[in-house]
Amino acid sequence: MPSMTSPTSDPALDPGLAELFSSAGVPGAYARRAADRLGDRAADLLREDPWRLLRVPGVRPEQADHFARRVLEGRGGPPIPDDLRRGRAFVVHVLTEAARQGHTVMTPQGVLAALGALRVPEPERAIEAALDEADVVALWEEPAFDDAEPEGVDEPPEPEESLGLARYALPEEEAAEGLRRLTATAEPLLPRDTLRSLRDGLPEDRQLALTAAAGTGVSVLHGAPDDVERTAVLIARGLASEGVQAVVVTGTAASARAMDSARGLFEALEGECPPGTAAGVVAFGRGEQRPLEARLVVVPDAGSLDVETAAALVEACADGTHLVLGGDPAALPPTGPGRVLADLAASDTVPVIELEPGDGDGPAAAFTAAVRRGELIAVEAPGREVVVVPAGDDREAVHRAVQLVTDSIPRALGIPVDDVQVVTPTAGGHAGATALNAALKARLNPGPGACGGFDTGDRVIVAVPVGRAAAGETGTVVAASAEGLEVAFGPGAEPIAVPAALASRLRHGWAATVGQARGTRRPAVVAVFPEESAAALSRPLAVTAFGLARRHLSVVHSAGPALARAVREEVVTPRDTRLGRLLNP
Template structure:
């Protein structure tokens, strides 16, 4: 759809959730900057409720900036180019041109933000140019240059791998570079990540020689009373020798992963380098520690959430970094498909020179919810060492179901203990009814798994069987209340949607409210905290970081596992093999699949085998 300023008046610019006193309003800025932005918005026909989000995006001078450049409205999520064009015509009159450099600048950044929401870290020049032309920009180069000059966007020039075969010794002319454009924040993070990984690979020395590492693995296996598969032993020798490793595994490798971490801890202890083990979320760390405890590995290899390891304070702000690195010579991260480029860059920055970094990754899972495809890019770059871990001898029906999905087949595995159950539904409303019935009654009654250990994972957020509707239904059943705290009440199960002190996006816990309306930071708001798995209570300064969490999307569930999962696929599901696989592998003991998508779901698993992402990391690594 063209977004030229000469088009008809569009649908009104949407009022964002959380504005004008709605849920999340406590997290939006206020005062004079918002008043000035509100006045500027009203003059151009935009909703005054956009003032808070606009100030959050542009800063205290947002009113003046949007008055001088109405296309700055595109900095607010949910505003479309057509809507920004409408406001520009109201503000600028005949001066509003399709090729106005301000419009081109805003559109270039907007298109890259949209790509980032789809998981891409950068776009090639031709791709970005085509998208700009589709948006009505006739002169692409000035538009892109305006975005570069403003600092919103960065250009990266990259060369293909050289051909080793020269004709009679003549190397010929250098090829033209590939030109990639990225949002400045993401472009720098991906560049830093690649360079940091090259640094670790180049500065590392073996922790142990291969013979000693093999002996340590054998001794640890004997101590734990659990034999280690030869493939696991070989992978651990690689860990001892190499600076950066990706260890790939499938859904049925729970024991192999636990063995790997326990033996890696022994290698680190015997070589006196120390180990740090991290998992994506508090839930994932608790599950991994339970597996390690089952082996009798003790506290030597206890996992912590990555946010705890990095001492995360806010998005992109960490207590650990190059000036204060992680105090371990061996760093192991489980569930590494969850890692996006920004978190991975922070992790690598916090690894001192010579640190051995190990990523445990199930490559059949979906890429991270945030931009990047770190573990897959690393493995495919051919610049780091990759090894495989074996499946457990008896991995169980859930793992067998997941393995079928990984092979493109959606089939219910034989499960005499009702570990996997497929529940058909003929509509979204029927799917929602069955999902709520499963978490409130069927699973607790039949399997003695309490509701608080059952997680609904749904393919969509909207719709009758989406996360929002299912959360409304669950709240009515489990914790009815007025929604006194941005739509939430004490005791609600909540999903954390942003990084903060001690928590990360994707954590699920229960909301606590300060006694007798206790206040936080002297600002008059009640003190809110989330109790995470393991009993850790994390204060949450911004209520906008929370939303109901009885039901979460597949993207939000990525990286975590629960004893029981109800995976819901409504009729409108636009599924893929990685998405279905990620939902299935979120379950430990029981999986109910509420299937309302019909034959389209099996077709998506069979035909849509991957979720491609445009990233630069592999090229950065190859260039060294």
């Protein structure tokens, strides 16, 4: 099998799955990923359809073909290229790869072209087989009528078809339905006179935000993170002072704790992934059966909502709930598929309030505001609130980052190591999150890696929901053994038991990719931009990374002029989504 070696022993692995992978010559690491992705029935599912291996992250089509040959050897059946299971799996693979790029749907023509590049015989038949299995759905939309359509045209335009994974396409429809429901069922939360008194003395943009939140079912706040957070708290506190049940919802409990200026108003939208279920099968702590008990729900970082999370959020809002979604339009889209906040704001179906920058936000906010305009400039930072550290190469960038985290920032600024987050564009490479974490662990908490590479005292971040810890949640390992880990997600929090079989859902968390870290802002951020990640640099990436810093920002880069060029030349990669069209049926 290309790039695969012999399997390794894993005592926590299902023996049947281990035997299957061993007989196919596949290393244990892939077996562990398969168990994590496919769940307890992974071995049976792969015997029935070995191309399901293609659903495991990191597996390439040629590797899945090799595995299938070994599993099906001696069984008879059609030749490998003509096996309908293969074509079906490749359709799912094409749409999965598109989803990893943020798309929720593809055109049939795009799917056929991708299957042709993969040399799938009879691609139309492969698509039909995928549709029959219900993993893939066909979606039809009537095109909008154009008033400028020339006279004499008898035939209306044909409905437009798109294809998508059911996992993403259906939540996108649920999110649209929920947003329309909230808009239709909303009634004013306060009498006009009361609202007028709350508005008195506020800047015009904040008045508009308060009015929209109190009067309409769904509204959007656009602005820098500090301005959106402050306005979210202003709205929630103002309406709560008049007896309106209000809650500010964050993606992680760590983010809720960090916004302690409004203690008591916050609730994390927690994820739940019971042991034995496939990774990605997430039942959120709030939903239709357990709604948020509030008449006003404010989400300051709604820019990170993908279609699955957005669907869970709106389902958790009962009829009549007012929902306020905030975010920075210049930041990255969500890590998962969709662009919910951007699609909603562009739909012209809800009020969108543009927030003016606040006064006295400090050098870090001023620096990020300049990047948002396309400028990478020096700012006055008398208290060393912003530090730019050029590095000769990527290895020096790692050295500089470790020095900042472990010495310079705690010593010069009094910010403890636990309040410093390192972010970088990618996980791999000489200065990616993995390399940075290895260097930071060696300095801060050296150890043998008692379970999955983790030791007591390690900082971790959740990559895939585990227990009641959502993706992006950060915690500390309080106990580690060969059987598993105990992780405390926050001061005084009851530790969560993570069995060894699920330890792969965690990553070391001193450093994280920008996408992983965006759920929680920190007092200090060290943003590392390596030379080898120059192709991944963009203005939205820089805006997101820099916006995570509340007090101090260090920028370590070996990218040379590539960083300034990426900030200057705004490049936005479009995503194919349906939410905007669904909101305007």
